[in-house]
Amino acid sequence: MITTNLRRFYDPTFTVTDSYKESLPDLQNGPASLIEGADVPIQQVGISNFRIPLKYPTPSGDLLTLETSVDGYVGLDAGKKGINMGRIMRTFYKFQHDIFHPNKLREVLQSYKEDLESRSAFLKLSFNYPMMKESLRSGLSGYQYYSVAIEGKIDENDVFTSFMHLDFVYSSACPCSYELSEHARETRDVAAIPHSQRSVADVTVQLNSEMFVDELVEMCRDALQTETQVIVKREDEQAFAEMNGAYQKFVEDAARLLYDELNKDERIRDFVVRCAHLESLHSHDAVSRICKGLRNGLR
DSSP states (O other), X not given: OOOXXXXXXXXXXXXXXXXXXXXXXXXXXXXXXXOOSOOOOEEEEEEEEEEEEEEEEOTTXXXXXXXXXXXXXXXXXXXXXXXXXXXXXXXXXXXXXXXXXXXXXXXXXXXXXXXXXXXOEEEEEEEEEEEEEEOSSSOOEEEEEEEEEEEEEEOTTOOEEEEEEEEEEEEEEOHHHHHHHHHHHHHHOOOOOOXXXXXXXXXXXXXXXXXXXXXHHHHHHHHHOOBOOSSOOHHHHHHHHHHHHHTXXXXXXXXXXXXXXXXXXXXXXXXXXXXXXXXSSSSSOEEEEEEOOOTTOOO
């Protein structure tokens, strides 16, 4: 049956009263009989990729305001139909003018637990972090952008853990290819160029205490030495070729070099690293994955 006597227009002057709000249907908080499927807990329910500009600290004391993608989730107990998705965003907006760092997430997560009456909560902030990088020899500088995420979770006992993720892009020159190229020159007087490729180290660290993004970037630079460049003139290109020759590495070498660097910092409780060399020789990538090795730790 089609109803024909309804008012078919939006009334911008309509005022919502408390009594009207109370009359609105609420399936989310309905009885357990409304649950579809197995009546079991769900570890994470929430929203992903809502965007907001947030402030982040730098070692110099300056603040960077960066567009941030936010994932926010809470645990859903058995017997509950759902959660208030909008409240996840509204709760986060209470903190929109604060300065964000890994430990700040504890405060937001505690609010999630209270506002949504949940026993656990999870939060991840993803952003592109700019750092000025100087060229190798020309004296020029340009912005290098790093894909970063800070993540936190709090459990039913209010135990908080925080993580930082970084994608570090570098160049990897193959030691085997270098030796084969030198052999061709020496034995047959043939020009040969060893292959190198853009490579990515996906680094995740679990933190004991606060750490700036800049500091994790510097650890990766110190470990691998051959970060890709921003502004390049001929003298920089030559320097980069020399640098790749000096710091040749297989994907296994890259993983172990990062392990050595990360393992020295007491602010890092645990870590896992995935290195991928996006091969210029092969039609596939070379990959190495390494973790600190804590029992029940990151894998």
